[in-house]
Amino acid sequence: MAGIVVVFDFDKTIIDCDSDNWVVDELGFTDLFNQLLSTMPWNTLMDKIMEEIHSKGNTIGDIAEVLNCVPIHPRIVPALRTAHALGCELRIVSDANLFFIETILRHLRIEECFSEINTNPGYVDGKGRLRISPYHDFHRAPHGCPLCPPNMCKGAVISRIQGQISNKKLIYLGDGSGDYCPSLKLGHGDYVMPRKGFPVWDLICKNPLLVKAEIHEWTDGEGLERTLLRLIDGIMSEEDNSDGSLVSAADCKFQTISMAANEAFPPVLPVPQ
Numbered sequence: 001m002a003g004i005v006v007v008f009d010f011d012k013t014i015i016d017c018d019s020d021n022w023v024v025d026e027l028g029f030t031d032l033f034n035q036l037l038s039t040m041p042w043n044t045l046m047d048k049i050m051e052e053i054h055s056k057g058n059t060i061g062d063i064a065e066v067l068n069c070v071p072i073h074p075r076i077v078p079a080l081r082t083a084h085a086l087g088c089e090l091r092i093v094s095d096a097n098l099f100f101i102e103t104i105l106r107h108l109r110i111e112e113c114f115s116e117i118n119t120n121p122g123y124v125d126g127k128g129r130l131r132i133s134p135y136h137d138f139h140r141a142p143h144g145c146p147l148c149p150p151n152m153c154k155g156a157v158i159s160r161i162q163g164q165i166s167n168k169k170l171i172y173l174g175d176g177s178g179d180y181c182p183s184l185k186l187g188h189g190d191y192v193m194p195r196k197g198f199p200v201w202d203l204i205c206k207n208p209l210l211v212k213a214e215i216h217e218w219t220d221g222e223g224l225e226r227t228l229l230r231l232i233d234g235i236m237s238e239e240d241n242s243d244g245s246l247v248s249a250a251d252c253k254f255q256t257i258s259m260a261a262n263e264a265f266p267p268v269l270p271v272p273q
């Protein structure tokens with residue numbers, strides 16, 4: 001077992017769209033969604049829209065069918081499978097909901113790669129309506145983080161994970177502004193992989209010194225696979241070397257990879273095409 005925990009955002013990181021928007025758009029509720037967006041928190045709105053979707057005669061099967069068609073880059077599933085096969089522990093931290101995520105992971109046949117999914121609860125009630133509730137009960141126990149939406153502070157999830165894993169290394173991947181808080185929680189020796197050109201990347205670029213983890217950007221599924229497997233390979237060879245006390249030249253080079261330069265390094269692991 002590698003001493004590596006890889007934590008993934010879900011929307012626009014594992015899949016290549018926002019699953020909430022995808023379901024709303026595909027089932028024809030975009031106008032209603034946009035009308036109501038300014039009147040309530042996103043998470044509350046998704047629960048409300050699910051009520052509308054149900055009342056217009058759409059079944060849970062209809063929602064699942066739409067979820068099974070979400071766009072995903074062809075290298076993502078192989079990347080996840082390889083990371084899992086190398087002994088990394090994979091977890092998800094997402095502001096989507098459990099029903100959407102489990103449905104998609106099951107369809108992709110990668111459910112078993114993940115040991116933990118941290119997200120907004122989602123369940124089908126007795127009437128066949130999908131109910132979505134907040135991860136944090138923000139009325140009874142607000143998380144108090146000014147960076148995050150009231151329903152979920154991903155940084156709080158990362159802090160809990162850090163308490164569980166002692167000296168394992170964390171790699172965090174995400175795209176959205178909600179992925180900034182957890183990026184700030186990572187420590188020296190951890191790695192953050194922000195998606196280039198997306199909100200978390202913009203936020204990190206404003207002041208990279210606030211981030212203690214090494215920063216390695218990626219653009220698409222191919223870049224995600226290449227960068228993630230290179231980082232895992234680097235950490236695992238460091239682990240091997242730490243049995244002897246010598247630090248190899250490769251480790252020193254590895255430590256100096258900058259955000260801008262990281263794409264220039266070739267992948268260390270063979271990537272099956």
Ligand SMILES: [Mg+2]
Nearest residue numbers: 009011012176
């Ligand atoms: Mg995302």
Ligand SMILES: [Zn+2]
Nearest residue numbers: 145148153181
């Ligand atoms: Zn937060």
